[in-house]
Amino acid sequence: MMPDSPWVDATGSLTGKSTSPGDVQFLSSKPDRDMIIAGLAGFGLWASNDGGSNWRGLGISGNSDAIINGVVTVVYDPDHPKVFWESGIYFGAAVFRTDDNGVTTKQLGDITHTDSVSIDFTDPDRQTLLAGPHEKSRLLFLSRDGGQNWDEIGDNLPEKSGFSSWPLVLDSQTFLVGCSNQIARSVDGGATWDVVSTSGGAGRPLQTADGSIYWTAESDSGVMKSTDQGQTWNRVVGANLLHGQTLLELPDGRLASLNNNYVLVSPDGGETWKVASAPFPFPPHGLVYSRYQKAFYVYTDSQELQIPARSIVRYDWDYETQ
Numbered sequence: 053m054m055p056d057s058p059w060v061d062a063t064g065s066l067t068g069k070s071t072s073p074g075d076v077q078f079l080s081s082k083p084d085r086d087m088i089i090a091g092l093a094g095f096g097l098w099a100s101n102d103g104g105s106n107w108r109g110l111g112i113s114g115n116s117d118a119i120i121n122g123v124v125t126v127v128y129d130p131d132h133p134k135v136f137w138e139s140g141i142y143f144g145a146a147v148f149r150t151d152d153n154g155v156t157t158k159q160l161g162d163i164t165h166t167d168s169v170s171i172d173f174t175d176p177d178r179q180t181l182l183a184g185p186h187e188k189s190r191l192l193f194l195s196r197d198g199g200q201n202w203d204e205i206g207d208n209l210p211e212k213s214g215f216s217s218w219p220l221v222l223d224s225q226t227f228l229v230g231c232s233n234q235i236a237r238s239v240d241g242g243a244t245w246d247v248v249s250t251s252g253g254a255g256r257p258l259q260t261a262d263g264s265i266y267w268t269a270e271s272d273s274g275v276m277k278s279t280d281q282g283q284t285w286n287r288v289v290g291a292n293l294l295h296g297q298t299l300l301e302l303p304d305g306r307l308a309s310l311n312n313n314y315v316l317v318s319p320d321g322g323e324t325w326k327v328a329s330a331p332f333p334f335p336p337h338g339l340v341y342s343r344y345q346k347a348f349y350v351y352t353d354s355q356e357l358q359i360p361a362r363s364i365v366r367y368d369w370d371y372e373t374q
Contacts, residue, residue, distance in 0.1 A: 059333050059365040062088075062104025062349060067361045071095050072143075075359045078123040079340050079351045084133040086344035089154070090351070090364065091123025094143055097154060103345045104364055111150065111157030119157055120144040124186075125168040125256060129178070137199075139169040141186040147199055160199030167217040168256055169199075174223045182219035182227060182242075192216050192229060194242055205242040210234075220257050220265070220282075228282045230254060232270050237282050249285035252276035255297025261305060266322070268297040275299065275322055288322040296338075302371050303343045310339050315348050315367065317374075328374065329367045346370045 066076070071092050078091030088100045090107065096119035097110040111119050121140030129135035138148045138157070145159045146166035165186045172180035183193040183202065190213050192206035206216055214232025221227055227238045229245070230253030236245040251274070252267035259265050265278045266288070275289035294309045294316065302308055307318040308328070315329035329348060336350035347366045354360055 057330060057368060059330060059350075059367050061362045062100075062364045062366040063359060063361055064100065064105040064364075065107050066090065066092070066098065066359050066363070069095075069359050070357060071359055072357075075354055075356055076351045076363045077337075077353055078126070079338055079349055079364065080126045081340045081342040081349070082136075083128055083343075086342070087153075088340070088342060088345075088349065089126060091126075091138075091140070092359070093122055094120050096120060097123065097126075097138065097157075099154060103342070103347065104349070104366060110154030111148070113156045116155075116157045117145070117148065117159040119148055121146060121164075124166075127169060127171060129171075130173060131176075135178075137169050137171060137181075139166045139183065141165050141167060147181075147183055149199065161195065161202045163193050163202050166193075168219065170219045170221040172221045172224050180221055180224045182221050182229075184217040184219045184229065186217060187215050188217070189213055189215055189231070192219060192242070208238075208242055209245050210236055210247050214253070214270075218253060218256055220259075222281055226281065228257070228265075230257060230267060235267060235276070235282065235285065248282060249276055249278075251287065252285060255299075258299045258301060258307075260301045260307075264321070266299055266307070268294070268299055272296070277322065293325065298339045300339065300341060302341055304371050306371070308339065308341060308348070310336060310350070315339065315350075315369075328369060333362060333365055341369075341371075343371065346372075 072094035080089045098107045120143045123140045125139045127137045134153045147160040181195040190206040193202040218230035235249040235253040237248045251269045254270040257267045273291040276285040277288040314327045316325040317328040334352045337353045351364045
């Protein structure tokens, strides 16, 4: 039976705020607490602890470096709940870190215009980072000192690579990079690379709790999966079933994604999908799920100078009963 509960406005106190064209560019749900984080065009990170009614600015303490980029990625430290990294494009510096849940944000190095950052979580000191620039081929930045300094290593990537925007650090020597139309792998810290898949590598990869890696393919042409740290890949979702590069893991291990009209949920690693929401009220820019609010959230990039109502909407969906 088709779900019939409504999508409701979660823009809350962000409504009417002045912003650069593009307004709500990013949304994420912090995995360890009731906290939704939004990225506003040119105006940094904002957080809500009540499901989207009230929002407060992050990184606005007197000791913070201001985030003014267009937010693309937030990466949470799995072992230190107060630590996360942000990366973004266009305005100002690209990569920031917080050690206090966003109260204070600090710029890492001087690279700019970066879609994503990935961190070596096998190292307790978090020293190895990879950053993937926006819409650049064979350009990739490596840091061995926690992001203070960066070396450009993209020349080592395979020739004819697409945009090298989506790196994934598995350990200090084992890296994957999504290059739009292929996935490259290195086992020597980025000195040499092998193409391990000629599909996938579009958008940020998803690492699930069982160690699998999922990676969407360009132009809605499916999803690739690896169960051996990226050495081999198999297609688990066919073309034109999902829309865009949004793929996430729900608290119970199921996958969630979206097509043009609905949230979709898969209980079997992407083999089958079931509609899990009412129709979207607008074409969504992305999808997140909050285990604390037990709700899906989607958002739209409206290109307005003031954030309209219903830029962020929520759909109540309890993963424990659905």
